[in-house]
Structure formats: structure tokens, C-alpha cells
Amino acid sequence: MKYLLLIYANEAAQAQMDPEVMGRLIGEYNEFTTALRSAGGLIAGDALQPTMTATSVRVRGGKTVRTDGPFAETKEQLGGYYLIEAKDLDEAIAWAAKIPDAREGTIEVRPVMVFE
Numbered sequence: 790m791k792y793l794l795l796i797y798a799n800e801a802a803q804a805q806m807d808p809e810v811m812g813r814l815i816g817e818y819n820e821f822t823t824a825l826r827s828a829g830g831l832i833a834g835d836a837l838q839p840t841m842t843a844t845s846v847r848v849r850g851g852k853t854v855r856t857d858g859p860f861a862e863t864k865e866q867l868g869g870y871y872l873i874e875a876k877d878l879d880e881a882i883a884w885a886a887k888i889p890d891a892r893e894g895t896i897e898v899r900p901v902m903v904f905e
Contacts, residue, residue, distance in 0.1 A: 791832065791901035792873050792881035797865035798894035800839055817889040825873065825884060834871040865894050872901070 803811070825831040845856045859866065868890070875881040878898070885896040 790875060790877065790881075791903075792875050792878075793897075793899045793901055794871040794873060794881070794885050794888065795867055795897040795899065796869045796871075796888060796890050796894065797863075797897065798868045798890040799864060800866045800868060802893075803868075804839075814889055821887055821889060822871075824887070825871065830873045830875060830884065832872040832874055834869065836869040837867060840866045868894075 806814070822831065822834060825834075840859045841857075843857070843859045845859060847854045847856075871884075871888070873881065873884055875884065878900070881898050881900075885891060885898050888896050890896070
């Protein structure tokens with residue numbers, strides 16, 4: 790089954806992070822990605838640009854409305870994702886717990902809907 794692991798972290802705090810600490814965090818992400826790929830579970834994954842580059846789109850009354858930034862202000866922002874293949878939710882949660890930002894942020898685990 791496919792699961793999307795959404796990585797939420799405090800991008801303001803990460804922007805202020807000491808370069809050496811950030812380097813270690815990136816190294817941990819590289820190790821995690823390598824382990825996930827080696828286990829055959831990695832389908833895709835990417836980091837996202839900061840929320841200041843986001844655009845939210847809504848259609849109201851037949852008109853497209855564009856708004857700069859994410860839909861809602863939160864303490865944590867969506868910073869990236871992994872699309873994985875896991876045998877069940879427990880395995881997906883086990884992988885999510887290994888994502889480096891799980892220590893300070895939140896990893897949302899969502900099963901991917903399959904349409905016939």
C-alpha cells in the first residue's frame with residue numbers, strides 16, 4: 790500500500806539553524822533516504838521551497854482566487870514529503886518515526902487512495 794509521509798517543521802527555526810547543525814540534519818535525511826530506498830520502500834520524495842513561495846488557489850462563485858502563501862498560519866509548515874510503499878500502517882509509521890524532523894516537528898502519515 791502507498792503512504793504519503795508529510796513532513797511538518799518550523800521553517801523559521803530551521804532558517805536560523807547553525808550551518809553545522811543544518812549540515813548534520815541534511816546528512817541524517819540523506820541516510821534516511823538511502824535506507825528507505827535500499828529497503829525498496831521509496832517511491833518519491835522532495836523538499837519544498839519555503840511557504841513564502843506558496844500560492845493558494847480557491848474557486849469561489851466561479852472565479853479563481855489566488856492568495857500568496859499557504860492556506861493557514863501554523864507553527865509548523867509543510868516542508869517536504871516521502872511517497873512510500875509499505876505493507877501496512879504500522880510499517881509506514883515505523884518509517885515516519887525515523888524521519889529526522891519527527892524529533893522536533895510532525896510527520897503526517899496518509900494512505901494514498903486507490904481508484905479502480
